[in-house]
Amino acid sequence: MTAFILMSGAHTDGLVWEETAAQLRESGAEVHPVTLTGMGERRRPAEPETDLETHVQELVRLIDEVDAPDVVLVGHCYGVYPAYGAADRRPERVARIVCLDTGLPQDGEPALNLVPDEAVRERLLQRAEQAEDDGWLLPPPTVEEWQRWGSVAGVPGDALERLTRRAAPQPSATLTQPLRLSGAVAEVATTGVLCTASGPGIALIESLVQLGDPRLTALVDPRVSFFELDTGHWPMLSVPGELADVLLRAAAGEGHRLTAPEDKQPSHLRHFLLDVPERPRERVGRVDLYLPDADGPRPAVVFVHGGPIPPGTQPTPRDWPTFVGYGRYVAGLGAVGVTLDHRLHDLGDYGRAAEDVAEAVELVRADPRVDADRVALWFVSAGGLLSADWLATPPPWLRCVAATYPILAPLPNWGLVEDRFRPTTAVRTAGRLPIVLSRVELEFPELAATVAEFVAAAEDCGANLEIIDVPLAHHGFETTDHTEQTRDAVKHAVRSVLGHLKI
Numbered sequence: 470m471t472a473f474i475l476m477s478g479a480h481t482d483g484l485v486w487e488e489t490a491a492q493l494r495e496s497g498a499e500v501h502p503v504t505l506t507g508m509g510e511r512r513r514p515a516e517p518e519t520d521l522e523t524h525v526q527e528l529v530r531l532i533d534e535v536d537a538p539d540v541v542l543v544g545h546c547y548g549v550y551p552a553y554g555a556a557d558r559r560p561e562r563v564a565r566i567v568c569l570d571t572g573l574p575q576d577g578e579p580a581l582n583l584v585p586d587e588a589v590r591e592r593l594l595q596r597a598e599q600a601e602d603d604g605w606l607l608p609p610p611t612v613e614e615w616q617r618w619g620s621v622a623g624v625p626g627d628a629l630e631r632l633t634r635r636a637a638p639q640p641s642a643t644l645t646q647p648l649r650l651s652g653a654v655a656e657v658a659t660t661g662v663l664c665t666a667s668g669p670g671i672a673l674i675e676s677l678v679q680l681g682d683p684r685l686t687a688l689v690d691p692r693v694s695f696f697e698l699d700t701g702h703w704p705m706l707s708v709p710g711e712l713a714d715v716l717l718r719a720a721a722g723e724g725h726r727l728t729a730p731e732d733k734q735p736s737h738l739r740h741f742l743l744d745v746p747e748r749p750r751e752r753v754g755r756v757d758l759y760l761p762d763a764d765g766p767r768p769a770v771v772f773v774h775g776g777p778i779p780p781g782t783q784p785t786p787r788d789w790p791t792f793v794g795y796g797r798y799v800a801g802l803g804a805v806g807v808t809l810d811h812r813l814h815d816l817g818d819y820g821r822a823a824e825d826v827a828e829a830v831e832l833v834r835a836d837p838r839v840d841a842d843r844v845a846l847w848f849v850s851a852g853g854l855l856s857a858d859w860l861a862t863p864p865p866w867l868r869c870v871a872a873t874y875p876i877l878a879p880l881p882n883w884g885l886v887e888d889r890f891r892p893t894t895a896v897r898t899a900g901r902l903p904i905v906l907s908r909v910e911l912e913f914p915e916l917a918a919t920v921a922e923f924v925a926a927a928e929d930c931g932a933n934l935e936i937i938d939v940p941l942a943h944h945g946f947e948t949t950d951h952t953e954q955t956r957d958a959v960k961h962a963v964r965s966v967l968g969h970l971k972i
Contacts, residue, residue, distance in 0.1 A: 472537035476548025482509020488709035520642035525554035609636035619702025694724025741794030759806035775850025
């Protein structure tokens with residue numbers, strides 16, 4: 470028999486699992502929905518000293534009391550932290566950890582990092598620092614605030630009201646105390662259940678693995694599996710039966726396994742889809758300039774890569790075939806092609822990356838070979854969020870903004886991204902600034918949703934938007950999909966941008 474131990478997220482208790490737990494029991498499983506000290510309607514009284522370690526120890530004691538040979542720990546949101554802490558103490562007793570719409574905790578990381586909304590996170594920290602009265606208790610969200618903790622897609626209204634009614638103040642130290650792991654938990658099998666209305670799905674994560682991101686190496690371990698649920702952050706409330714089925718399959722060792730890159734050359738380092746001749750290239754700090762054959766100042770196109778890109782990645786984006794290809798291509802057509810390396814190493818780095826882009830633009834405009842009054846900015850992939858500043862208040866010298874397979878709104882679980890980086894909002898003040906959007910047919914659904922949101926906002930406000938649809942093309946098609954349609958789409962986009970620069 471398998472015993473499922475179910476840990477809920479912050480402010481909630483075992484009651485949140487009612488329907489899922491009932492269906493697991495019907496299958497013959499032993500089920501223990503956990504109510505930790507200080508959490509939820511049925512909470513045990515907490516003290517200011519109640520912290521993450523308190524919850525880890527409570528869970529360890531429960532594991533020791535369970536007789537079933539296979540123990541599966543299911544951690545939802547905050548619940549994954551005590552789950553990992555307890556599994557690290559009892560790795561021989563835990564058959565599998567299921568991370569339900571949450572990431573894999575790391576040693577030394579506090580659970581507060583899970584809160585997706587930066588404003589909420591800062592408010593909780595401020596509250597936790599209050600020494601007087603009950604400052605150590607963090608108030609639960611209101612009905613309207615749950616969305617800021619994770620997507621409530623699919624949750625019935627009465628279930629959301631019930632969640633709010635049962636929620637309790639959370640002892641602050643449970644969120645601020647760093648998780649301590651010895652490393653033993655690394656030997657425990659893991660399953661990630663991805664809720665696609667709340668964040669990325671399997672295909673997007675697999676694409677990042679194929680890019681060779683070293684931070685994701687652990688995900689290709691055969692002991693790691695994945696499932697998807699087409700719902701928001703609260704599947705036990707929105708799809709309890711489907712969740713129960715997934716948990717049973719996870720316990721049986723099922724699920725999608727990610728694979729390591731098939732060859733030593735990641736897809737983003739393959740050949741550019743156009744055969745473009747070399748051009749003179751000058752490197753100034755983080756900026757490269759591809760120079761046209763021309764006398765006098767020429768317009769410039771600045772290409773902005775996506776990310777996050779791990780620190781130390783080699784080659785850096787400006788040396789990737791896509792950006793080298795674009796830089797050479799526009800230089801061959803009479804404009805200065807500009808590529809740069811900005812410091813988007815993590816989701817919290819958008820502010821720093823925006824500063825790098827602004828600095829690069831000023832460097833380019835100050836170059837005597839550049840017509841400072843004729844500049845276009847071209848954003849790629851997750852670099853699309855960096856377009857927001859320029860769309861919100863376009864300077865007179867900015868003649869065009871282009872975006873290729875962009876992300877144009879933070880994904881629901883990208884809470885570290887500042888509110889300012891929302892092109893779907895910024896486009897409403899872009900005026901008549903030309904926007905050239907290249908949209909791929911085979912985009913990841915979660916990314917396509919941000920493009921659709923942007924297009925709807927642009928149409929609603931009458932923005933000057935041109936859409937170039939790229940048939941049968943994937944995200945990053947310049948080095949993976951070498952077809953006549955993709956080549957034509959690149960040529961079309963470049964002609965449009967250069968047309969707005971009067972070339």
